[in-house]
Amino acid sequence: MTRPAFAFLASLALASCGVTQDDGVVDIAYIEPGATTGEDGGESFAGRRAVLAASRQGLVRFNAVGEVVPALAERWIVTDDGRSYIFRITEFDLPDGSRLTAQAVAASIRQTIRNADGTSLGLDLAKVTDVRAMTGRVIEIRLTSPMPAFLQLLAQPELGVSIADGMVGPMSLELDGETRVLEAIPPEARGLAEQPGWEDMTRTVAVTPVAAEQAARAFSQGEFDMILGGRAASLPLAITGALARGTVRLDSPIGLFGFAVARQEGILSSAAGREAVAIVIDRSAMVQQLNLGGWADTTRIVPLNLPGYGEGLEERWSTLTLDQRRARASAAVSSWENANGRDAAFTIELPQGPGSDLMFASLRSDMERIGIAVSRAVPGESGHLVLKDETARYTGARWFLNQFNCAVSPGVCSEDADFLVQLALDAASPEEEASYLAEAETTLLATNLYIPLGAPIRWSQVRAGVEGFAENAWAFHPLFPLSRAPI
Structure with missing residues (x-):
């Protein structure tokens, strides 16, 4: 499956200039998430999954390229x-x-x-x-x-x-304050052939959770070799930060990037009202504010280019121009206001960060065009719309639909869609399974309880001379390859 790679606009050259002295340690600043998303949002430190994969591997694992x-x-x-x-x-x-x-x-x-x-x-x-x-x-x-x-x-x-208490590797883990220090376990301790000169050829990997602004500043000052965990909210920090001494690397992951309707109130209380919001968003213009090109916007939950999925399906409202969509949405808002005797308004909950500020400004402009007043939820306040920003575990339509199962996403779900996904588990053929899943997506889309925007945005910053990093379709960057361990 091919995916368009993100690229900065041509005016932003991403050249690497500075190379720091090799001290045998790869120091990583892992950006703390700006908001709790998904069931892993309560993690105790940034980069938990990367550290977990390094110190407690399974039967198989991902390499640097995914x-x-x-x-x-x-x-x-x-x-x-x-x-x-x-x-x-x-x-x-x-x-x-x-x-x-x-x-x-x-x-x-x-x-x-x-x-x-x-x-x-x-x-x-x-x-x-x-x-x-x-x-x-x-x-x-x-x-x-x-x-x-x-x-x-x-x-x-x-x-x-x-x-028990045995680490299965491939790396050992120790704590140094908030920093996770990982060492590649020698191959003979993992049932493999001994490698002469192991300590000389490998590097220690140190992962520290850091706020986005602090990470960009520290990277520019040479305190870190890498920044991992960047998202849309923090992307402008990479653009305006340490470009002279590092390289911004953008993944092209599949996943969910859109708004869940957390509070079904006012104009958002009906599927028609929610459609008016979804149909009018100028997705491409919103992301252009972040100076990204090649971003894959969408009006669907499941990407149409997944293997074995999407035949006969197309983007929603693809036959309408943006002006036609705005006219349709404006009419729906006016009808709702006349029926309810009050103005349409709602709040949007976004992670803190300059990227979120730009996104909100674009969304507010879109809503004002159709007569909806929007405000940004303050920290600690539950917004009507909440950003859902998650990368997929695997290339399957079921992953996308499972994120909205009523057992894990009460309120933003459809029992009818869940039933169809369950039927897909017992399908007699891949074609029948795909048919059930496509019907489930159509059912879920009709509720407009999730407003898709496009693919998740993930960025890293990697100093020249650091080996073992590569962009990949999962935006998951394993730590073991960064140690330079050959096996």
Whole structure:
């Protein structure tokens, strides 16, 4: 699947100039999220998932470019029917003296699946019917039906293996205040062949959670080698900050970037009123305020270019010009105001940051054109519209629809859509499954409880000389490759 890469406008050259002295440590500033989004929003520090993936790997993991590569499993096969995945793991002794075995790994995965019940991850794992150790080194995972993106799901940090107090690596973890310090574990301690000169060839990776403005300032002063975790809210800091001494790197991830209708009040109390808001947003103009080109805007929940999805579907309101959409929305607002005897108004909740300021100004202009007064929710206040900004775990339509399951997103959901997604799990063929999922998306879109804008925006800043970083489709940047460890 091809995706358009984000690019700054030509007037902004992203050249790297400064190279700091190699002190054997890759210092990373991980931007604290500007707002709580999704079920992982309560994380205790920024970059939790990256640190988790480095210190507690699973059967497979992502490499720097986002490909699934071996981790605890040294190899695997998939049966012809696509319903059974068989993994052969590498056995070794853990630091606490226990042995990493197929039985222990299978038990850990089963426990993780049980713990995920009631979350969107649990819904993503709904096709898993059995996880069992076949021998001391072989594990089988069985599915109800084929899932082409299953290995992408299995590579998620949340599916890392936890066995007593033993870290399964590939990195060890220590705390130094708020900083997470990670060292690549020598291969002989991971059941692999010894590598001479390991300590000389590898680098320590130190991850510190930092506010966006502080991260940009510290990077420009040479205190950090990288900034990770950048989002739309903080993007202007990268544009105006340390360009002379670093390079801004933009991912092109798939996921959700739009507004959930958290409070169905006033003009937002009906599907027609919510459609008036959704139809009038000039998505391209909004993101142009951030000096981005090539951004993929959308009016749909599931991207049309996902493998095996989107045939016969198209963007909503694609036959209408922007002026026609504005006229339609303005008429709907006037009708609502005449029926209710009051002006249409609502609040928008956005993360703090200069990027959010620019987005809000554009949205306010769009709403004023059709007679809606909007204000920005102050910190601590629940807005009528709340930004939903999440990257996908895997390239499957079910991930997108699971984010709006009534079990994990009460109020911004549809029981009818949930029913169709459930039917898709038992579909007799991939074509039937895709049909159920497309119908579920259509059902959910009709509620207008989620107003899509486009693809998530993710940026990093990487100083010249840092190895092991690459843009990828998940906007997930593993720490192990940054250590320069060859295996």
